[in-house]
Amino acid sequence: MAYIVAGTANAHKLEEYRELLKDQKVELKSLLDYPHFPGVEENGTTFRENAAKKALATCKYCDVPAFADDSGLEVAALGGRPGVYSARYAATDAERISKLLSELENVSDRSARFVCAIAIAVNGEVIETFEGEIKGRIGFEPKGENGFGYDPIFIPDGYDCSFAELSGEEKNRISHRARAFAKALEFVEDEMSVLDQDF
Secondary structure (H helix, E strand, O other): OOEEEEOOOOHHHHHHHHHHOOOOOOEEEEHHHOOOOOOOOOOOOOHHHHHHHHHHHHHHHHOOOEEEEEEEEEEHHHOOOEHHHHHHOOOOHHHHHHHHHHHOOOOOOOEEEEEEEEEEEEOOEEEEEEEEEEEEEEOOOOOOOOOOOOHHHEEEOOOOOOHHHOOHHHHHHHOHHHHHHHHHHHHHHHOHHHHOOOO
16 A cells, blocks of 8 residues: 655644545555654745645655645734744643733634645655635633644634534534645545555
C-alpha cells in the first residue's frame, strides 16, 4: 500500500486526518514516525507559507510525498489576531483561551473564523496549496471536552454549541481542516499520475 506523510507531530491533527482518510487506500504516516526530523521554523506571514514550508521539509526529509497544514483562528475585533500566531499566542491551550476571552471582554462583535491551509509536496517541491475556512463566533466561556486548541470557545455558524461539544465525526464534516483537505484530496484524485500514488 502506498503511503504519504503528514508533516505534523500533533496527535490531535493526526487523528482528524486518519478519520478524513479512512476511505482511501493509503497508509498515513506522520512525523511521529520520524522522531529525528529536525523541525521547521514557522516564520511565514500566511497560513499558506507555513504549510508549504512544513510540507516541503517533510517531503525532503522523508523522501516520499507529504502534506502539511497551518491553521489558526482569526477574530474580527482583534484585527485578525491571533491568526498565524494562534499556536504561539500563549503557552497552553487553556492560557490561549483565557487570553483571547480577556481581550474580548466587553466586545460586542465576536465574529471569527478558523482557517486552514494545506500544502502538498512531491519530489522535493510544493505542487499545490489549498485553503478552507469556517465562520462563526467566539463564546463567552469554554464549553465541551472534545477537540483541541480554541475549539471550546468557537461556535460555528448555524450551531448553538462549540466545536468541542461536537463529536469528532460532526466536526470533520464542517471544519476548516476538513474543507481544505477535501480540496486537496480532490486534486490528488485528479492528478494521480503526478503523485504516482494509488489513492
